[in-house]
Amino acid sequence: MRIPRIYHPERITHPGEIELSEDAANHVGRVLRMTAGQTLQLFDGSNQVFDAEIIQAGKKNVRVRVGEGTTEDRESPLQLHLGQVISRGEKMEFTIQKSIELGVNVITPLISERCGVRLDAERMDKKLNQWQKIAVAACEQCGRNRVPEVRPVMTLEAWCAEQDDALKLNLHPRASNSINTLPQPVSAVRLLIGPEGGLSEQEIAMTAEYRFTDILLGPRVLRTETTALTAITALQVRFGDLG
Missing domain, CATH: 3.40.1280.10 (SPOUT methyltransferase, trefoil knot domain)
Structure with missing residues (x-):
């Protein structure tokens, strides 16, 4: 199964625990029906991606543990x-x-x-x-x-x-x-x-x-x-x- 990619609208500056945004939590909790222990990938617009593990998942709130970020540049030179x-x-x-x-x-x-x-x-x-x-x-x-x-x-x-x-x-x-x-x-x-x-x-x-x-x-x-x-x-x- 492909690991879901989720956008986090605030800059992720260091590893640790964060709450997903309302839109992201709705998508993860209600649409994808993901639960604690499952993994996803976050990106914050900085051209970095972050592996994350769900530690708490509800229909309105999702909390994840985020690892170190890595740069993945997929932007066109044009x-x-x-x-x-x-x-x-x-x-x-x-x-x-x-x-x-x-x-x-x-x-x-x-x-x-x-x-x-x-x-x-x-x-x-x-x-x-x-x-x-x-x-x-x-x-x-x-x-x-x-x-x-x-x-x-x-x-x-x-x-x-x-x-x-x-x-x-x-x-x-x-x-x-x-x-x-x-x-x-x-x-x-x-x-x-x-x-x-x-x-x-x-x-x-x-x-x-x-x-x-x-x-x-x-x-x-x-x-x-x-x-x-x-x-x-x-x-x-x-x-x-x-x-």
Whole structure:
């Protein structure tokens, strides 16, 4: 049986006994139904992992004995920041989960003209909390020991206007560039994925003003969630650690 990997939101600084967080305790005690004497592995976002043994397990509280930490770096050399216009239903959750498995470091949900999702502030806060939990679960599953940040929702233009040194890419069906024609080396990418209806002409022009490079993935029109994962995979193959 595979040893469960559990995220601990506070830095583990030395061996000893600790209480798992409420979310972790619920997963270990209620979902996995683990009991005293069983082992698990903790990670705290520091790129270290810690072997731990359960010494007390209930439905709401789990206490473990933690050993020495060891560094396990599974991060890609390519820094990827995904700007994803919010998609409907479970598509956004799917994109967040799979993009983290593929090595994305930061995700910013975006609002654009054709974004089909409209949420008030309270519901948006709940969504952000849910999306960050999905990020944690994806790391627990795929073996990453640093948890990517899901940032607060921004407008498309505000995100495009942020200053950094990354290569800025925008998927466009009529682009003349492809990922294979991008010059090497590239160590950081800011990748924009539009909504299901695509960006408007005005938004495409705006991205050009902020020096985004239009790229084409191929001859077929992909759904927004397929586009994100295809582009991330292609970037990791060319500049990162896939393939």
